[in-house]
Amino acid sequence: MYEHLPEKSLDEEDDNTIKVAVIGKPNVGKSSLINKILGENRSIVSDIAGTTRDAIDSQFENEKGKYILIDTAGIRRKSKVNENIEKYSVIRSLLAIERADVCLVMIDANEGVTEQDTKIAGEAHEAGKGIIIVVNKWDEIDKETGTLEKYKKEIYAKLSYLTYAPIIFISAKTGQRVDKLFDMINNVAKQNSMRVSTSVLNEVINEAIAIVQPPTDKGKRLKIFYGTQASTKPPTFVIFVNNKELFHFSYERYLINQFRKEFELQGTPVRIIVREKNEKEEKI
Ligand SMILES: Nc1nc2c(ncn2[C@@H]2O[C@H](COP(=O)(O)OP(=O)(O)OP(=O)(O)O)[C@@H](O)[C@H]2O)c(=O)[nH]1
Ligand SMILES: [Mg+2]
Numbered sequence: 001m002y003e004h005l006p007e008k009s010l011d012e013e014d015d016n017t018i019k020v021a022v023i024g025k026p027n028v029g030k031s032s033l034i035n036k037i038l039g040e041n042r043s044i045v046s047d048i049a050g051t052t053r054d055a056i057d058s059q060f061e062n063e064k065g066k067y068i069l070i071d072t073a074g075i076r077r078k079s080k081v082n083e084n085i086e087k088y089s090v091i092r093s094l095l096a097i098e099r100a101d102v103c104l105v106m107i108d109a110n111e112g113v114t115e116q117d118t119k120i121a122g123e124a125h126e127a128g129k130g131i132i133i134v135v136n137k138w139d140e141i142d143k144e145t146g147t148l149e150k151y152k153k154e155i156y157a158k159l160s161y162l163t164y165a166p167i168i169f170i171s172a173k174t175g176q177r178v179d180k181l182f183d184m185i186n187n188v189a190k191q192n193s194m195r196v197s198t199s200v201l202n203e204v205i206n207e208a209i210a211i212v213q214p215p216t217d218k219g220k221r222l223k224i225f226y227g228t229q230a231s232t233k234p235p236t237f238v239i240f241v242n243n244k245e246l247f248h249f250s251y252e253r254y255l256i257n258q259f260r261k262e263f264e265l266q267g268t269p270v271r272i273i274v275r276e277k278n279e280k281e282e283k284i
Pocket of ligand 2: 030031032071072073
């Protein structure tokens with residue numbers, strides 16, 4: 001099904017290669033997924049949690065694109081057994097997240113979202129990466145009508161800051177839906193590196209302001225002068241306002257949601273940086 005490339009140096013990667021880190025706790029099936037994709041036993045798969053010790057890169061290409069798949073060691077709670085190896089693998093995983101464009105946050109369908117998963121997903125979110133929540137071992141679940149929707153709801157309830165990230169239910173063992181991952185990865189990577197012109201951004205800002213008026217506090221109203229995109233990966237917008245204190249979290253969330261809707265930014269964190277501008281010097 002997938003075409004295999006000859007081994008080449010990872011320095012030769014070109015710009016349209018998407019780096020995908022598979023992250024998640026030990027034994028969730030990270031290496032199994034990568035093996036399924038590569039179609040050979042490249043990474044070690046085993047029942048013993050903590051088999052993978054290092055981040056392992058595999059270059060891979062199919063009809064959907066070019067990818068570097070980064071297998072990582074499961075991030076787990078501090079263990080008494082071997083703290084040094086533990087610490088080392090956590091650091092390697094964090095480095096893998098840093099290097100990635102897209103993180104597949106893998107969750108075990110049998111367990112649902114655990115505290116550890118929340119921590120790991122949080123790292124990817126904080127790092128501003130494109131994120132896909134991958135629920136693995138779906139083959140082990142007894143399904144009825146609505147099981148999938150119920151799972152989705154529960155996952156978003158527990159990972160409430162990740163409601164933008166798409167969810168996919170797979171089995172690395174049987175290969176169920178594994179081929180669907182690539183369109184998702186491409187979409188999320190595209191959104192994560194999206195750039196919008198200042199004029200379009202300000203049209204959207206003005207429209208948003210017209211729909212929901214900026215808040216007032218102690219008789220003062222927030223004024224939004226204009227915005228500009230400062231950077232990508234993730235999309236980061238600088239918004240110039242009269243008074244930072246008036247830019248409440250709820251209005252920030254509203255604006256981010258508008259941006260997500262208008263620019264089709266599912267699957268990526270979106271950031272806003274607020275800057276103050278003197279009202280008199282600002283005549284636009
Ligand atoms: N039933 C079922 N078992 C799976 C699935 N994916 C992985 N497993 C099993 O789960 C165990 C752990 O798989 P690994 O791929 O080694 O897990 P890992 O996340 O790489 O683990 P570490 O490298 O130790 O962090 C193995 O016994 C796999 O066969 C799946 O989709 N369904
Ligand atoms: Mg592994």
